[in-house]
Amino acid sequence: AEDGYDLWLRYRPLPQAMRTEPRIPGPPSMSSSPALDLAQGELQRGLSGLNPDEPGLDAPTIELGTPKSSALVAGLKLPLKDLGDEGYLIRTLADGKTTVIAANTDIGVLYGVFHYLRLMQTGARTDKLDVRSVPKVRYRLLNHWDNLDRSVERGYAGQSLWDWWRLPDVKDPRYLDYARANASIGINGAVLNNVNAKSDSLTAPYIAKAAALADAFRPYGIKVYLSARFSSPIEIGGLKTADPLDPAVRAFWKAKADEIYKAIPDFGGFLVKANSEGQPGPQDYGRTHADGANMLAQAVGPHGGIVMWRAFVYSHEQPDDRAKQGYAEFKPFDGQFAENVIVQVKNGAIDFQPREPFHPLFGAMPKTNLGLEVQVTKEYLGFSTHLAYLGPMWEEVLKADTFAAGPGSTVAKVVDGKLHGYSRTLMAGVANIGTDRDWSGSQFDQANWYAFGRLAWDPEASSEAIARDWAAMTFSPDRRFTGPAVAMMMGSREAVVDYMTPIGLHHLMGRSHHYGPGPWVSGGERADWTSVYYHKADKAGIGFDRTASGSNAVAQYTPPAAAGFSDLSKIDEKDLLWFHHLPWTYPTRSGRPLWDELVTRYSRGVRSVEGMQASWATLAPYVDPERHAQVAIYLAIQRREAQWWRDASVAYFQSINGLPLPKGEAPPP
Numbered sequence: 001a002e003d004g005y006d007l008w009l010r011y012r013p014l015p016q017a018m019r020t021e022p023r024i025p026g027p028p029s030m031s032s033s034p035a036l037d038l039a040q041g042e043l044q045r046g047l048s049g050l051n052p053d054e055p056g057l058d059a060p061t062i063e064l065g066t067p068k069s070s071a072l073v074a075g076l077k078l079p080l081k082d083l084g085d086e087g088y089l090i091r092t093l094a095d096g097k098t099t100v101i102a103a104n105t106d107i108g109v110l111y112g113v114f115h116y117l118r119l120m121q122t123g124a125r126t127d128k129l130d131v132r133s134v135p136k137v138r139y140r141l142l143n144h145w146d147n148l149d150r151s152v153e154r155g156y157a158g159q160s161l162w163d164w165w166r167l168p169d170v171k172d173p174r175y176l177d178y179a180r181a182n183a184s185i186g187i188n189g190a191v192l193n194n195v196n197a198k199s200d201s202l203t204a205p206y207i208a209k210a211a212a213l214a215d216a217f218r219p220y221g222i223k224v225y226l227s228a229r230f231s232s233p234i235e236i237g238g239l240k241t242a243d244p245l246d247p248a249v250r251a252f253w254k255a256k257a258d259e260i261y262k263a264i265p266d267f268g269g270f271l272v273k274a275n276s277e278g279q280p281g282p283q284d285y286g287r288t289h290a291d292g293a294n295m296l297a298q299a300v301g302p303h304g305g306i307v308m309w310r311a312f313v314y315s316h317e318q319p320d321d322r323a324k325q326g327y328a329e330f331k332p333f334d335g336q337f338a339e340n341v342i343v344q345v346k347n348g349a350i351d352f353q354p355r356e357p358f359h360p361l362f363g364a365m366p367k368t369n370l371g372l373e374v375q376v377t378k379e380y381l382g383f384s385t386h387l388a389y390l391g392p393m394w395e396e397v398l399k400a401d402t403f404a405a406g407p408g409s410t411v412a413k414v415v416d417g418k419l420h421g422y423s424r425t426l427m428a429g430v431a432n433i434g435t436d437r438d439w440s441g442s443q444f445d446q447a448n449w450y451a452f453g454r455l456a457w458d459p460e461a462s463s464e465a466i467a468r469d470w471a472a473m474t475f476s477p478d479r480r481f482t483g484p485a486v487a488m489m490m491g492s493r494e495a496v497v498d499y500m501t502p503i504g505l506h507h508l509m510g511r512s513h514h515y516g517p518g519p520w521v522s523g524g525e526r527a528d529w530t531s532v533y534y535h536k537a538d539k540a541g542i543g544f545d546r547t548a549s550g551s552n553a554v555a556q557y558t559p560p561a562a563a564g565f566s567d568l569s570k571i572d573e574k575d576l577l578w579f580h581h582l583p584w585t586y587p588t589r590s591g592r593p594l595w596d597e598l599v600t601r602y603s604r605g606v607r608s609v610e611g612m613q614a615s616w617a618t619l620a621p622y623v624d625p626e627r628h629a630q631v632a633i634y635l636a637i638q639r640r641e642a643q644w645w646r647d648a649s650v651a652y653f654q655s656i657n658g659l660p661l662p663k664g665e666a667p668p669p
């Protein structure tokens with residue numbers, strides 16, 4: 001069935017016009033290893049799948065290997081030195097008949113094979129290749145918010161893949177398919193459990209289960225990591241405290257790390273959410289984030305492990321603007337974190353909204369390894385039923401200029417370590433993967449998994465080029481398909497911004513589930529879990545003043561970046577109401593007053609979804625009926641709900657400002 005299980009690794013026969021002379025894998029290598037065997041097997045599978053034509057007797061060959069495994073590669077004296085442990089070269093030799101895929105390591109070779117096959121799948125020329133690729137980011141991780149009962153926090157694709165009950169004995173073959181898909185896009189690590197962690201995950205039975213997963217993933221170059229609950233010394237260690245400066249607590253973590261490494265020698269390390277949303281942490285004992293992170297770093301350090309310490313911290317007891325809290329709690333500790341700690345910064349400072357300006361910590365921590373955390377699962381963008389390709393959202397953040405070392409100091413250059421010379425670099429994506437047959441809950445959500453991996457490999461890559469590859473591999477390389485499909489994808493996130501949170505508005509979703517409109521949400525236990533806290537609409541105007549006259553969050557940015565946000569003549573209107581509270585009559589650049597512009601954008605979002613529907617309808621000839629129908633049904637849901645968002649939001653804001661709708665705008669029902 002064409003249910004999408006194969007993801008972007010379909011290897012169906014290419015249209016005749018896109019086939020080159022069939023190629024065959026060269027002779028098997030001198031030595032073998034699990035990764036090399038996988039590379040050879042993948043190559044064979046891809047070549048014969050994509051081009052089932054019978055190869056001639058002197059068919060061109062694809063040789064793969066490292067200098068150790070292949071005499072040919074060793075003899076060629078290729079410039080492999082700068083490729084590191086994961087990079088690769090793909091080169092067609094002067095004879096025009098032999099293409100080599102070479103790397104220093106077997107994993108590098110496997111990555112190279114996936115790249116080669118991608119070129120074939122997308123209809124690129126493969127007869128004269130000279131490709132060199134090295135990942136710019138060292139730790140490219142999925143964060144699974146998976147609970148031990150197999151529920152997934154903010155997961156919209158079924159249950160957790162990890163069948164904890166039957167592990168470690170039952171090794172579901174799907175673990176291998178998962179690892180293969182990740183390897184194909186360069187992901188090299190998986191945090192198995194939710195950041196809202198249970199201490200149970202660090203007990204002996206669960207360590208054995210995690211070890212079984214690590215064994216399954218290892219040949220694909222994927223390491224296992226665990227979220228650690230800071231109070232574990234109390235809950236599973238029999239101690240009275242989790243104070244990071246207490247010797248018994250330190251001994252607990254050291255012993256725990258030793259125990260884990262005994263079972264998983266290449267264990268990656270810990271991810272920690274501490275002192276955020278009620279989670280325990282070092283501040284419970286009057287200690288700092290650095291105290292907590294460094295204690296864990298010392299425990300895993302001797303084994304080569306790392307600690308990813310999240311900067312997504314906020315407390316509702318702190319009445320100040322929530323957007324300021326991450327920076328306020330971390331900036332003072334720049335330079336105090338151990339070398340094997342990476343502070344993991346969620347973008348943005350509020351919470352994975354459809355649009356947020358870049359997090360002010362980027363560029364502000366030159367002496368602390370900072371990693372970027374994005375959310376692949378669409379908690380705030382319509383779950384799996386709304387089509388929103390997130391590549392452009394991440395690209396927008398990565399391209400944002402922090403001005404930390406003058407113009408061109410982009411977030412990408414912070415994240416890839418170049419700007420500040422970080423010793424370790426990280427990109428983490430909160431996974432959208434579950435037990436659904438199509439893995440992600442919808443066909444198009446697979447693109448977000450795919451794009452995350454590709455951008456983590458190269459944070460300066462073009463999200464449009466990535467979309468083109470994905471669409472070609474997943475559906476059809478025919479340009480008559482990829483053209484309109486990529487256009488749909490590239491506009492899809494902006495459509496969501498338009499019908500949910502236009503012009504810099506944010507966090508207007510229904511309380512706690514975050515699906516559907518709720519701009520009226522107020523009251524309850526926390527101000528910062530309401531919508532009125534964020535939009536601050538009243539009879540006179542709307543928006544969150546984060547300039548000097550308001551919360552002054554803008555001062556957390558470097559002066560040139562701050563000026564770009566606070567100066568009304570400079571600010572990009574996409575961020576307008578994030579930083580400014582303005583009268584409904586404020587003249588926007590379209591010439592329309594703010595209120596009219598807002599309504600116009602809401603309606604534009606609905607029309608964009610209609611545009612996607614129309615476009616998708618024309619693409620039926622290129623897509624199998626099953627997947628085509630599924631996407632069409634989802635788009636119909638999205639159309640209906642975009643209208644719901646538009647009508648509810650317009651009606652609500654109108655109930656506050658009492659203004660008439662602009663001409664031609666239909667009143668909400």
Ligand code: GCU
Binds near residue numbers: 195196379
């Ligand atoms: C969001 C999300 C929570 C999650 C939190 C986090 O607030 O709604 O479910 O736990 O982010 O990133 O820790």
